[in-house]
Amino acid sequence: MKRYITRRLLLLLPTLLLVSFLVFCIVRIIPGDAVTLMVAEMGFADDEAELRAVLGLDQSLPRQYWNYMRNALRGDLGTSLWSGQPVLEEITRRLPLTFRLALMALFWTLLTGIPLGVLSALKQDTWLDYLLRSVSVGGLSIPSFWLATLLVVFGAIWFRWVPPIDFIPFGEDPLASLGQLVVPSLVLSVALSASIMRMTRTMMLEVMREDYIRTARAKGLSEWVVVIRHALANSLIPVLSIMGIQMAFLVGGTVIMESIFVLPGMGKYLLDAITWRDYPVIQGINLFICTLIICINLVIDLLYGVLDPRIRY
Amino acid sequence: MMPTPMQNQQQAKPILEVHGLIVRFTLRDGALIAVRNVSFDLFPGESLGVVGESGCGKSVTFLSVMRLIPTPPGKIDAVKMRFSGMDLLDASKRQMRRIRGNRISMVFQDPMSSLNPVLTIGRQMREGIQLHLGLSGRSLDDRCIELLDKVGISAPEMRLKSYPHQLSGGIRQRVMIAMALSCNPSILLADEPTTALDVTIQDQILRLIRDLTRDLGTASVLITHNLGAVAGTTDRIMVMYAGRIVEKAPTPLLFKDPRHPYTQGLLRSIPRVDQPAGRRLYSISGAPPDLLRETIQGCAFAPRCPLAEEQCVAQAPSLEPFAPEHLVSCWKAADAHQHG
Ligand SMILES: Nc1ncnc2c1ncn2[C@@H]1O[C@H](COP(=O)(O)OP(=O)(O)O)[C@@H](O)[C@H]1O
Numbered sequence: 001m002k003r004y005i006t007r008r009l010l011l012l013l014p015t016l017l018l019v020s021f022l023v024f025c026i027v028r029i030i031p032g033d034a035v036t037l038m039v040a041e042m043g044f045a046d047d048e049a050e051l052r053a054v055l056g057l058d059q060s061l062p063r064q065y066w067n068y069m070r071n072a073l074r075g076d077l078g079t080s081l082w083s084g085q086p087v088l089e090e091i092t093r094r095l096p097l098t099f100r101l102a103l104m105a106l107f108w109t110l111l112t113g114i115p116l117g118v119l120s121a122l123k124q125d126t127w128l129d130y131l132l133r134s135v136s137v138g139g140l141s142i143p144s145f146w147l148a149t150l151l152v153v154f155g156a157i158w159f160r161w162v163p164p165i166d167f168i169p170f171g172e173d174p175l176a177s178l179g180q181l182v183v184p185s186l187v188l189s190v191a192l193s194a195s196i197m198r199m200t201r202t203m204m205l206e207v208m209r210e211d212y213i214r215t216a217r218a219k220g221l222s223e224w225v226v227v228i229r230h231a232l233a234n235s236l237i238p239v240l241s242i243m244g245i246q247m248a249f250l251v252g253g254t255v256i257m258e259s260i261f262v263l264p265g266m267g268k269y270l271l272d273a274i275t276w277r278d279y280p281v282i283q284g285i286n287l288f289i290c291t292l293i294i295c296i297n298l299v300i301d302l303l304y305g306v307l308d309p310r311i312r313y
Numbered sequence: 314m315m316p317t318p319m320q321n322q323q324q325a326k327p328i329l330e331v332h333g334l335i336v337r338f339t340l341r342d343g344a345l346i347a348v349r350n351v352s353f354d355l356f357p358g359e360s361l362g363v364v365g366e367s368g369c370g371k372s373v374t375f376l377s378v379m380r381l382i383p384t385p386p387g388k389i390d391a392v393k394m395r396f397s398g399m400d401l402l403d404a405s406k407r408q409m410r411r412i413r414g415n416r417i418s419m420v421f422q423d424p425m426s427s428l429n430p431v432l433t434i435g436r437q438m439r440e441g442i443q444l445h446l447g448l449s450g451r452s453l454d455d456r457c458i459e460l461l462d463k464v465g466i467s468a469p470e471m472r473l474k475s476y477p478h479q480l481s482g483g484i485r486q487r488v489m490i491a492m493a494l495s496c497n498p499s500i501l502l503a504d505e506p507t508t509a510l511d512v513t514i515q516d517q518i519l520r521l522i523r524d525l526t527r528d529l530g531t532a533s534v535l536i537t538h539n540l541g542a543v544a545g546t547t548d549r550i551m552v553m554y555a556g557r558i559v560e561k562a563p564t565p566l567l568f569k570d571p572r573h574p575y576t577q578g579l580l581r582s583i584p585r586v587d588q589p590a591g592r593r594l595y596s597i598s599g600a601p602p603d604l605l606r607e608t609i610q611g612c613a614f615a616p617r618c619p620l621a622e623e624q625c626v627a628q629a630p631s632l633e634p635f636a637p638e639h640l641v642s643c644w645k646a647a648d649a650h651q652h653g
Pocket residue numbers: 338340345347365366367368369370371372373374383386604605
């Protein structure tokens with residue numbers, strides 16, 4: 001087990017190396033850099049070369065990459081080209097909000113996806129099953145950015161509900177702060193929940209046909225116990241793997257939700273950084289997200305072992 | 314001499330009475346009658362063998378007794394189906410749950426798939442005992458250990474913590490038997506309990522079932538497609554074909570004087586120790602009818618029967634007494650000589 005975790009964490013290094021390299025190249029392919037923007041915005045035309053030198057953008061690309069990597073390995077992700085603040089600090093300041101948003105979306109996803117999937121399977125081929133299945137197909141095919149935009153626009157027209165412009169910090173009023181995340185996280189969970197629901201339904205139908213379910217019934221256990229104790233755990237093993245895949249989607253979704261609902265989290269920060277070509281920030285956030293997703297997947301893989309005793313690491 | 318269960322039969326009341334059982338399945342591509350008018354009694358402490366090729370309705374018959382047939386697509390009908398005086402057809406779900414695992418329990422064919430892979434043996438054993446006998450804590454564990462010990466599993470305390478995949482097929486089937494006997498049931502239904510196991514341990518398991526049910530006075534039903542498996546372990550045998558009982562007799566009589574050509578065929582397909590080396594094992598040619606696609610006219614066995622005549626195809630024989638305690642469903646029961 002310990003060896004397994006160590007090996008997986010060691011594998012993290014080459015992955016991060018590759019990701020950092022790709023992101024490094026991609027941000028520099030986007031036309032224009034921070035300096036041209038600064039010049040265009042503020043109009044100090046003569047200092048352009050000097051500005052580049054100050055920001056270290058005059059160095060050769062391999063040199064820049066080398067510096068970036070060397071510092072990153074020491075835990076220093078550089079400073080923002082615009083604010084001059086350390087990137088790591090900026091990220092960790094915005095991270096809790098993104099975390100809360102993602103966790104809340106995950107909460108809705110599990111809260112609705114799994115029970116509805118089970119229900120749909122138990123009521124196979126009844127009107128309820130058909131209804132739930134149509135809803136899940138709908139949920140899967142509605143893009144979350146579209147749904148979010150719709151809510152913002154029609155919320156304002158019909159319900160006089162507007163996403164608040166001023167975000168209430170968690171420290172100021174935790175409940176109100178979380179309250180602001182309810183709608184974005186719900187929107188984010190729609191597609192996730194729909195796919196969890198479909199997977200749960202499929203797996204439940206399969207597991208309910210297994211011999212050990214018949215054994216459980218032959219013991220005289222109530223249907224409730226058969227479903228919860230004997231069928232659910234076995235059905236959730238494959239559902240878990242879907243969730244691993246969904247993590248990347250979830251993180252991507254928070255970026256979109258934060259920008260539509262104007263939430264000052266990591267996603268919003270990333271989009272702004274892209275707009276302003278703030279290379280260190282883009283690179284830093286990507287490394288961060290990548291590490292996060294890999295770690296979550298590791299946790300999920302370890303959870304397999306908890307759910308399924310046949311798996312040994 | 315102890316009275317055999319056979320001799321007891323006259324005084325004792327049957328613990329299980331099944332009369333005119335019919336089980337249908339309505340499927341997407343048609344309807345199927347899996348069990349066609351099956352009647353039998355089971356007496357306390359008796360051991361009944363049920364024999365027939367795969368698809369003859371053996372499992373469906375006894376799953377119906379447990380009311381474990383999924384309905385729909387299944388539908389169970391019977392003139393009478395009573396367990397110790399209680400109507401199993403009219404019993405509520407709740408009443409059935411009190412019978413299952415408690416008064417009637419079941420061991421299934423494949424011990425590999427019949428145990429839940431994600432729960433420990435202990436957890437799976439305890440839940441039935443807890444439910445029906447209300448034991449808990451130390452006494453619950455003691456009961457589990459005692460049971461595992463009884464079915465010949467060594468280091469039972471340790472086994473309680475094992476997961477099914479850590480045990481061999483034979484051990485798992487012993488666990489299934491321990492679980493089935495855990496609440497001292499009146500009837501143990503064993504559906505092909507050795508079919509999925511290694512030949513070398515089949516005999517051990519069969520003897521274990523016979524010895525334990527004898528000790529506990531539990532009536533047992535041993536379902537198998539291998540007539541040889543029930544030879545030494547049952548009091549009576551009923552042979553099923555295409556959803557019907559074709560012959561029913563006390564075990565010694567059935568082996569000595571089988572009257573139905575199907576029974577005779579099954580008998581000849583038993584591998585024998587004294588068989589000359591190199592001789593191929595006999596098997597009945599053809600296959601049982603496909604109940605979903607074929608309509609059966611007359612005797613269902615006619616297409617495969619060496620003695621079939623016009624009359625056989627025209628009209629189905631009914632199950633008639635041939636001798637005391639010996640029922641046969643064949644027009645030529647009287648002159649069907651054992652050949653081979
Ligand atoms: N749940 C079910 N749905 C549809 N058909 C079934 C079901 N269970 C059994 N059958 C059919 O009933 C017939 C008898 O099956 P079964 O009792 O399992 O035979 P066996 O004698 O091998 O135990 C077979 O044709 C089988 O296909």
